[in-house]
Amino acid sequence: MQDLAVNLGIDVLFKGTNFIRLLGGLWTALWISLVSVAISIPLGIGMGVLMTKKNRILKAVLRVYLEFIRIMPQLVLLFIMFFGTTRAFGWDLSGEAASIIVFVLWGTAEMGDLVRGALISIPKHQYESSEALGLTNTQTYLYVIIPQTIRRLIPLSINLITRMIKTTSLILMIGVVEVLKVAQQIIEANRMTSPNGAFGVYLTVFLLYFIACWPISMLAKYLEKKWS
Amino acid sequence: MKKLNFKKLIALGLTAAAAVASFTACGTNATSGGSDGNTGSKVYRTLDEIKASGKINIGVFSDKNPFGYVDENGEYQGYDIYFANRLGKDLGVEINYVSTEAANRVEYLETGKVDIILANFTVTDERAEKVDFALPYMNVALGVVSPDSNVIKSLDNWKAEDKMIVISGTTAELYLTKNYPDIKLQKYDSYATAKSAIENGNGVAWANDNTEVLAFAKQNPGYTVGIDSLGSQDTIAPAVSKGNETLLNWINDEIKTLGKENFFHADYDATLASTYGADYKETLVVEGGEVKKS
Numbered sequence: 001m002q003d004l005a006v007n008l009g010i011d012v013l014f015k016g017t018n019f020i021r022l023l024g025g026l027w028t029a030l031w032i033s034l035v036s037v038a039i040s041i042p043l044g045i046g047m048g049v050l051m052t053k054k055n056r057i058l059k060a061v062l063r064v065y066l067e068f069i070r071i072m073p074q075l076v077l078l079f080i081m082f083f084g085t086t087r088a089f090g091w092d093l094s095g096e097a098a099s100i101i102v103f104v105l106w107g108t109a110e111m112g113d114l115v116r117g118a119l120i121s122i123p124k125h126q127y128e129s130s131e132a133l134g135l136t137n138t139q140t141y142l143y144v145i146i147p148q149t150i151r152r153l154i155p156l157s158i159n160l161i162t163r164m165i166k167t168t169s170l171i172l173m174i175g176v177v178e179v180l181k182v183a184q185q186i187i188e189a190n191r192m193t194s195p196n197g198a199f200g201v202y203l204t205v206f207l208l209y210f211i212a213c214w215p216i217s218m219l220a221k222y223l224e225k226k227w228s
Numbered sequence: 229m230k231k232l233n234f235k236k237l238i239a240l241g242l243t244a245a246a247a248v249a250s251f252t253a254c255g256t257n258a259t260s261g262g263s264d265g266n267t268g269s270k271v272y273r274t275l276d277e278i279k280a281s282g283k284i285n286i287g288v289f290s291d292k293n294p295f296g297y298v299d300e301n302g303e304y305q306g307y308d309i310y311f312a313n314r315l316g317k318d319l320g321v322e323i324n325y326v327s328t329e330a331a332n333r334v335e336y337l338e339t340g341k342v343d344i345i346l347a348n349f350t351v352t353d354e355r356a357e358k359v360d361f362a363l364p365y366m367n368v369a370l371g372v373v374s375p376d377s378n379v380i381k382s383l384d385n386w387k388a389e390d391k392m393i394v395i396s397g398t399t400a401e402l403y404l405t406k407n408y409p410d411i412k413l414q415k416y417d418s419y420a421t422a423k424s425a426i427e428n429g430n431g432v433a434w435a436n437d438n439t440e441v442l443a444f445a446k447q448n449p450g451y452t453v454g455i456d457s458l459g460s461q462d463t464i465a466p467a468v469s470k471g472n473e474t475l476l477n478w479i480n481d482e483i484k485t486l487g488k489e490n491f492f493h494a495d496y497d498a499t500l501a502s503t504y505g506a507d508y509k510e511t512l513v514v515e516g517g518e519v520k521k522s
Contacts, residue, residue: 016300086271086339175326175341181290185298188291192447192503
């Protein structure tokens, strides 16, 4: 057993507080993505509703915002938010704050587009029937449209959450020590004594991401089945 | 996206950040009339401001053993850290270590997000335009390692059929191509493949940064570093934001004072000796900021 651990290079994880540090790194990645998700969802719903409005200027502005966020690699957005805002406005954002802002901007855009898609997929007769029943505009949304939209939305938005968790691996570039950075630190600190460390540590990181994302993915699958 | 080189992506990111910044900076200058231009452009903290805050931000590597890394208890360690700890102690402030990457060290100083960079930072003319380097505390050069059976001590009488192992894109490759065009190079993409190549005898010697070949010879019995400092002698030095004179002068004075107690020799003994052995102390260490010409 000991030999196997050495061959796989997992032994380095049992030195000192290494494994606890790795879990700490995972927690950093998770809380940053979960806070971002919690803020993005209500903002994204708002944006999605606005995107279905007939106002042309509003539509154009939101479209430009969505495309900008989509085209820009997240790493570039992170650099702009972390270093760029200091140069331009003298803001001294922490790495964590810059990450959350970027992830919220990204999450809101993506979520907005998902909500827009879900809303326009509701057939027109649903609105017309509600009107025929004498429901007000608010009642139509509250009792007819939104429940159906949410049903279509949940699996898609859960995918967004797992994508966000995985993208946190980029925030090490702006000085946030998350799970991947801790892994690199452990591998390098033991470069001489455990040359196999890279394999074992990255394997562990893979498992940690998997353990974090898999239940979320399964939930999406379950809900998709239940509501389809 | 996958095909896009990571380094290029970083460069793109930093350029975009700078572009956005300069664009908006122009805007604000125009509206404010530039009256507070001086205070507005000062990104760094002076020595007194750092002392008053009781905390200094030092950018270091957290994954470059043995220069700057994090040990199994989560503590920063290494040659750079040993020095950084002393700076903090003598300034009488707490140290906040910031984990930096090779590609963003300059940016951290240009935005004042750290006060000092102590991350194995090689002094180059290009970097000196953007940041201010203090006195050096370490040498770097190229080294050549070869098997004990045929130790290469000079490149002057190179046999035409012999091959030199190098890793593509390194300083060693550039230097040899330029200065010794007659030496045949056997190029490899990674440290690991170059290592197995020298072990298999695919070349008579391996040229790389001297710290790398010294560490290799130390770990692998049967190999000797015949040439331990080849090419242009570069130095490693602390850097501060451009124009931060109070901090720069303080660091320079500190390095000179520390030279009197042979501080960097003690630093070498504590952090580098286990990797490089005691023999190369004089090759690598720069004491009191004075580089000895060899």
